[in-house]
Every structure is written in C-alpha cells, then in structure tokens.
Amino acid sequence: MKFTKMQGIGNDYVYVNCFREKIDYPSETAKMVSDRHFGIGSDGLILIKPSDVADFKMEMYNSDGTQSEMCGNGIRCVGKYVYDYGLTRDTNITIETLAGIKFLELTTKDDKAVLIKVDMGNPELLPAKIPVVAEGDQVVSQPIDVDGTIYQMTCVSMGNPHAVIYMEDVKGLEIEKLGPKFEKHSRFPNRTNTEFARIIDKKTIEMRVWERGAGETLACGTGACATTVASILNGYTENEVTIHLLGGDLIIKWDQEKNKVFMTGPAEVVFDGEINLSSLA
Numbered sequence: 673m674k675f676t677k678m679q680g681i682g683n684d685y686v687y688v689n690c691f692r693e694k695i696d697y698p699s700e701t702a703k704m705v706s707d708r709h710f711g712i713g714s715d716g717l718i719l720i721k722p723s724d725v726a727d728f729k730m731e732m733y734n735s736d737g738t739q740s741e742m743c744g745n746g747i748r749c750v751g752k753y754v755y756d757y758g759l760t761r762d763t764n765i766t767i768e769t770l771a772g773i774k775f776l777e778l779t780t781k782d783d784k785a786v787l788i789k790v791d792m793g794n795p796e797l798l799p800a801k802i803p804v805v806a807e808g809d810q811v812v813s814q815p816i817d818v819d820g821t822i823y824q825m826t827c828v829s830m831g832n833p834h835a836v837i838y839m840e841d842v843k844g845l846e847i848e849k850l851g852p853k854f855e856k857h858s859r860f861p862n863r864t865n866t867e868f869a870r871i872i873d874k875k876t877i878e879m880r881v882w883e884r885g886a887g888e889t890l891a892c893g894t895g896a897c898a899t900t901v902a903s904i905l906n907g908y909t910e911n912e913v914t915i916h917l918l919g920g921d922l923i924i925k926w927d928q929e930k931n932k933v934f935m936t937g938p939a940e941v942v943f944d945g946e947i948n949l950s951s952l953a
C-alpha cells in the first residue's frame with residue numbers, strides 16, 4: 673500500500689489515495705498503521721476517494737479503528753494532498769464528509785498549498801444531535817459529575833461530538849487520567865472528544881484535547897472550532913480567536929450571521945512511503 677504521512681499542527685495521519693489504492697478493511701488498517709511501534713505511527717488513517725457530490729471524499733478513522741464524521745486537521749491535509757499531488761489544479765475545492773460537504777480555499781506558494789481555510793459549516797448545539805444526555809436546547813456551562821467531581825461543560829458538535837471544559841491550568845492537567853472518563857462518560861452515547869481550555873484574553877485561547885478514539889493528540893481542528901463556539905456562547909471571547917494547541921496555532925472564526933465556522937491553518941507532508949500490510953497483521 674502506497675501512503676503519504678501528513679500532519680496538521682502535529683495531528684498526524686496516514687493518507688491513502690484511493691484513486692489508485694483499494695483498502696478493504698479500513699478500520700483494521702487504521703489500527704495497524706497507527707501503531708507507533710509496530711506500524712507507521714499516526715493518530716489514524718484518512719482515505720481520499722472520488723465523490724459523486726463533491727470534488728473529493730474524505731473518510732477518517734481514529735487510531736482505535738473507529739470512524740469519525742469529520743476531522744479538521746485531516747481535511748486541511750486532504751486539501752493540500754489533492755493540490756500538491758496533482759489531483760486538481762483548483763484552489764477552491766469541495767470535500768464530501770460524513771458531516772456534509774466542506775468548502776476549502778487553498779493559499780499556494782511555489783505551487784504548493786501552504787495555508788488552507790475551511791468552511792466547517794454550522795455548529796450543532798442541540799443535545800440530541802451532539803449527542804449528549806441533557807435537558808433543554810443547548811448545553812452551555814452545565815454541570816457534569818465525573819467520578820464525584822463536578823465540572824461545567826459546554827457541548828458542541830462539528831459533525832463529531834465535543835465537550836469543552838474551562839480551567840486555569842491546562843499545562844499541568846493529568847489529561848491521561850481525566851480524558852478517558854469524559855470520553856466514555858454515560859452522558860455521551862457515541863463517546864466524545866474533550867477539550868480542556870484556558871482563556872488567555874478575548875482573542876486567544878490555550879487548549880489541550882483528549883480525542884475520542886485516539887487519546888491526547890497535539891491538535892484537533894474540530895475541537896478548536898467547538899472550543900471557539902463554546903467560548904463565544906459563554907461570553908469569554910470575540911468571534912475570531914487564535915487557538916494555541918500543543919502542536920501549533922489555528923485561527924477560528926464563528927460568523928454568527930451565516931452561522932458558519934471558519935478554520936485556517938497549515939498542512940505539511942512528512943514523507944511518502946509504501947508498506948506491505950500483511951507484514952503488520
């Protein structure tokens with residue numbers, strides 16, 4: 673199997689061009705290639721496919737093999753891949769995902785995509801659509817009991833579920849202890865991604881993320897979008913913020929008139945490779 677290893681501010685995936693490769697068991701393949709000791713090493717697997725309704729289609733699998741509806745850092749890398757590897761010469765492209773069709777604007781330099789702006793669509797706040805077990809029509813700073821400690825959470829879906837928790841010290845957080853308790857909490861029927869965020873000022877947020885199906889990653893694009901929406905709903909920030917993640921920064925804007933979230937950030941190729949999957953089985 674030929675692949676390209678790419679990363680979006682440190683959130684790294686194995687990308688497969690399914691215009692020329694066929695992946696019969698994507699979930700199993702994701703688990704195998706993601707292993708950082710016995711495989712290639714990544715946060716998961718992303719398949720780039722033809723689409724009947726958009727220019728391309730993105731299928732995303734976490735390192736535990738579960739499929740997700742959307743991946744923000746991943747879709748920026750897909751945008752870069754299809755341009756840099758000659759699948760398109762357009763700098764405005766559409767990508768079909770399980771969270772709907774996304775619109776990308778590529779900024780190029782020396783004929784390579786260096787910055788990608790993504791229209792991430794509408795944030796979803798209805799509990800039943802996140803999904804999260806809760807009363808009312810949105811979850812903004814509502815209590816959740818995690819092993820006897822009460823946290824205030826704000827829940828947003830960007831096609832995938834997110835629980836945003838604010839705290840004064842995210843650097844010192846023992847995320848490997850707390851993250852899984854949120855991820856598998858009974859109030860999230862489909863599990864959840866969890867963002868631990870510190871407001872620095874009206875335009876700046878620092879966050880770490882425990883991802884559903886992948887554990888702590890260096891960055892989460894949908895999580896950065898969810899955190900921005902949550903911060904605006906809580907009155908903590910303006911509608912355009914810089915998010916500092918472990919792997920780098922993203923610029924996120926929630927245009928509330930259009931009810932669209934825009935994410936702008938980089939994408940990088942690490943290396944191209946070929947692997948005999950049967951050697952990993």
Ligand SMILES: N[C@H](CCC[C@H](N)C(=O)O)C(=O)O
Pocket residue numbers: 683734739740741742743744745746832833865883884885886889891892893894895
């Ligand atoms: N773990 C996520 C998918 C990857 C999202 C993240 N890597 C991003 O950049 O948005 C989920 O199961 O919903």
